[in-house]
Amino acid sequence: MSALLSLRNVWVEYGEKVVLEKVNLEVSEGAFLSIIGPSGAGKSSLLRLILGQEAPTRGQVLLGGEPLEPQCGPDRGVVFQRYSVFPHMSVLGNVMFGLECPAAPIAARLFGSARRKAMGEAAAMLHAVGLGDSLNLYPAQMSGGMQQRLAIAQALIKRPRILLLDEPFGALDPGIRADMHGLITQLWRDYGLTIVMVTHDIKEAFTLGTRVLALDKRRHDPHAPHRYGATAVYDLPLRTAPAVVPPAPPQPDPNPLSAAAS
Amino acid sequence: MSALLSLRNVWVEYGEKVVLEKVNLEVSEGAFLSIIGPSGAGKSSLLRLILGQEAPTRGQVLLGGEPLEPQCGPDRGVVFQRYSVFPHMSVLGNVMFGLECPAAPIAARLFGSARRKAMGEAAAMLHAVGLGDSLNLYPAQMSGGMQQRLAIAQALIKRPRILLLDEPFGALDPGIRADMHGLITQLWRDYGLTIVMVTHDIKEAFTLGTRVLALDKRRHDPHAPHRYGATAVYDLPLRTAPAVVPPAPPQPDPNPLSAAAS
Amino acid sequence: SGGASAPAEKKTEFSIGWSIYAGWMPWPYAQQAGIVKKWEDKYHLKIKIVQVNDYVESINQYTAGKLDGVTLANMDALTIPAAGGKDTTAVILGDYSNGNDGVLLKGATNLSAIKGRSVNLVELSVSHYLLARALEKGGMTMTDVKTVNTADADIVGAFASPDVTAAVAWNPQLSVMRAQPGVTQVFSSADIPGEILDLLVVDSATLKANPDLGKALAGIWYDTVQLMMKQDASGKAARAAMAKLAGAAPETFDSQLKTTFLYTDPKAAVAAAQSPALVTTMTRVRDFSFAKGLFKGATSADAVGMAFPGGKTLGDAQHVTLRFDDSYMKLAADGKL
Amino acid sequence: MRWINWHLSKRDRLIAGGAPIVLLLVIYLVTAVQRHAANPSDKILPLPSGMAKAITDLLTTPDPLSGHLVFWADTLASLQRLGLGLGIATLFALVLGLLIGALPPVRAALSPLVTGIAVIPPIALLPILFIALGLGETSKIVLIAIGVAPVMVRDIAAHVGSLPREQIIKAETLGANSWQIIVRVALPQAMPRLIQAIRLALGPAWVFLISAEAVASDIGLGYRIFLVRRYLAMDVIIPYVAWIALLAILADLVLAATSRRMFPWAHEAAR
């Protein structure tokens, strides 16, 4: 099976500072890749590369065998580290936007029954992330975790071929986090998505992923800490793609408080 | 021992929406209070109350027995949920600011040896949070976790009497998170701080805190979800204040990756 | 666009620009009182009387061909349209300033006190010319004073400022400025009668193609001035209406008329146009203008040609761009309109 | 209480805001009375009685041209020109500002031109403007539009250009093309800024209107001001200017309220 996404000897540098060096990576279709690594290692930078938001200083990023265009398309979905939603759209509007764009190229809005259908779909997704009661709020009226869930709903509704998640569950409590795990896994399985997820929760990385990649510096020059960048120090394949062996959905703990307090 | 901070029948409402209802809370000097609860329960709102950033719709907040002025002072320190640092100051400048303000009321800057001393102190704190190599970066040039650590360093350098932390370690990898735990615990013990910390990591809440408070809705009206607010559903005292029995500093796992991967 | 060579077609709609000045107020009044309509009907044409608040802009608009005719002073007719190559004909010699322009001093009663002062005036205008003539008569030269260009709309306010002690202006501003305490008029156009002329000029080509326009304009003009000079109630009402159009009180307007020598009788106007004094005046004016660099790029004062009644010319006879034409006034004098 | 946290009650805000204005009025009155004591026919600082009389005249005299009362005819004519000029400028600001701010090729092609037009003082080119557009309403409206549009265009373009890059990327992952990003992401977020830009442009727009009416007009607030300026009739000018200020402040308040009502998300403090 040829790789959906390949990074060939990729370097990312900001001025003098080397962030990523010699990163080689092949991600096959349907994989769920967890990326872990210390803060500042370059995990978000790696996602920005795949997104086409930034170009590598050296090396190549290939998508489906083709060099990546320096722009992002609807084949990729993203949840940024800092929950970035559109501040001027209501919760429902934020999620509907992804449905309206492809359906209404000129008006960029849906009307009538098409609109009602999109609203229903968006509301269902929002219910799934637990925001069913907040459809008409603006992002500024929501808590951090609610904004993060909104960003997740916004990305999931498109069922993108490649989904890039940057610490998507960081601001969520264990209960809701478990719900989210279930949701993501189900969509991943049902639609054969390819997912690249950055997380700091090692358990999460191993439960959800079919493969775990650890980014860290191999070398460190104490007098010039910016001289060496991070690269893949571990790359652990856990399972094969879901089409072959679907992973078991994680079992959310029904009462995380009592479990931890005991 | 009289309470340092008391909330008496406090309500927080946004228009129609009741966020917190009937919250009664007494926090004694030297306590380390962990607050947990589902996303959107009102944890951040509670911190904003104590900070003096918002006034309760009903009820009273007392600090040292006095009604809280609706403004914030240097007796309180804060790390906000979204790492908010000053974008126009370098890393070092962000941390030095807290040292410069009380020392230079008019110039708002230090010069000469006082400046060098403050720089040394700030640099030491930044080393402690692992940003020793990034003193001259601007926040926009840093990763999410680095900005979060900067915000922690900024708050800690003042050793405030009351420290309010809103998911302060959410964007950190396990290794650095453990270092931060050690740092906070040590400062808490050495300076007898009173700490109120919101977290989603149940383990963290129980290891660090002397007391764990869970906020959640007691009642829920499915037809009018905004009608009832959250209140303290659990309030578990774990240990007494550190002056009496200092808690053991948590032991950071030296290699979290291998531990989790095994 | 109006070049001398541009062939003008016959047309029936014309626009004549005017700006606020005592000697030109008959034009808007004529329109208001229906006199324009009367002559329009007679010659089967339409004449739009257009107010332009800013005097210079009204001349610019005429020069650019946006207006078929305009009211202006003889000096400006020479230096703006004529020097710009636009063949221009003065159809009506309306009046001359007989005290409507004046030199004012604060704290002095004698012209000689102007020496060494800063004088606020609209530079390169008839005020400038008046100042030059005043200095000449007082045995001084332009180098004895320093001029500060001041917009005509602002000169009254400027003169109220204590640091301004000398100014040259025209009416209605002049009368307001003169009313300030401690101000004396030390020289005026009454000291050089007939040199500052107010004209109605029309594009020569247009006039040639449409001689009826000249007749209608002359008809309107003499009807109106004769009405306004009547010393009965109708004349008074006409003058009051003109005062209102100028934004002035009737008394102020009347006092301005006193310092305006209106050629109410077409015969007098024809005589003035044919008199050799006109050639003398225009020679003086063009020499002044040339010395001030108003004939852009010309090497001599003769660069602009002028033609007078009776075939007299001044300057370059090959390139006559300013013509004094007495034929329409003569028709009025002869009652043949 | 630190000054930075000292939020006044509505009543106190009114008092605090009114005080300096009242003070200025008193200073004016005192100076005017003094000047009139020295020279009873002083024209520069008229007494309120004189102004009242002058304005009553204008309020009761019909305009010879239109037959309407002068004061209202002037107001109507000026407001119409101002509205059209500002409207055109707003339209330009919105369209060009969005395109320049959002699309790099358009920015490359038009931003030097807009900067060029922005820095050319339009009053210096008044003759060309009047010659090209005639003495009618068009040239006045165009002067206002040319005078205020470039600043507004550049303001909106800068605002749109500084939208977080993440928002654009996010929209692209949601399948939005350039046009959809402009109308659904950039446009709505530019709207509150546009209203702010209009508020800031109101002052300059009046300046251009008055300049235009000073040159070629026969009706309008600016025309009247310049007409009576020849007689230094401050008793007409000052009430007219006060009336202009009042109209502009009303417009400012209405715009501010509109923005708060229509774009609540832009006025909530970010959390």
Added chain:
Amino acid sequence: MRWINWHLSKRDRLIAGGAPIVLLLVIYLVTAVQRHAANPSDKILPLPSGMAKAITDLLTTPDPLSGHLVFWADTLASLQRLGLGLGIATLFALVLGLLIGALPPVRAALSPLVTGIAVIPPIALLPILFIALGLGETSKIVLIAIGVAPVMVRDIAAHVGSLPREQIIKAETLGANSWQIIVRVALPQAMPRLIQAIRLALGPAWVFLISAEAVASDIGLGYRIFLVRRYLAMDVIIPYVAWIALLAILADLVLAATSRRMFPWAHEAAR
């Protein structure tokens, strides 16, 4: 490639930006040549040769007053007035903008006054300005300052007022008092916006300078333009206006570069 992502190379940007300007120049040239074919002494659209000649004259003729060459004397006088006027306006914008934006009591007290001054067209009240300040340099500089300062003050105040509330709270927890918050938090973050405000004010400042010089002056670019307007000498006006535009564009570029160099944090895209 979507337009929104289509970043041109430096070379292409120059070409794209130059094209519309060159096009306008060509249109001008063609029209001017046509007009001159019809009337060789056309004044309205002079040919480049005519403009070159007129400017050469001004470049070689000494000004009778100062003895300097007219062109440079005009430029120097105008730049000096503009610099002082803009400088004063900038100072006001900074001080008042910071105070109004940061301190609610100052906002309550001064913001209605500033709005009032912002909407009063200063050219309408020139006579009062003359009485108070005389006719010399002061009144010109003050006219520029009054003309542009209110917009700048309101812009800075709005910007400071919309700083995230968290930053203020954070600073207070770090022991900062109102003054320290103003100088260390609000001031530095207002600086890039101030530079942007100056850039936007350059156009209006020239307008007010030219108006001031048109009213009463004996030297300056605006004086010359209004003087030669008396005989429609577009061959002087157009080069003068082009020169003004060039100076203003240079100032604009310098300001933009200064902002990028001095406040790099404000120009990095937020992460």
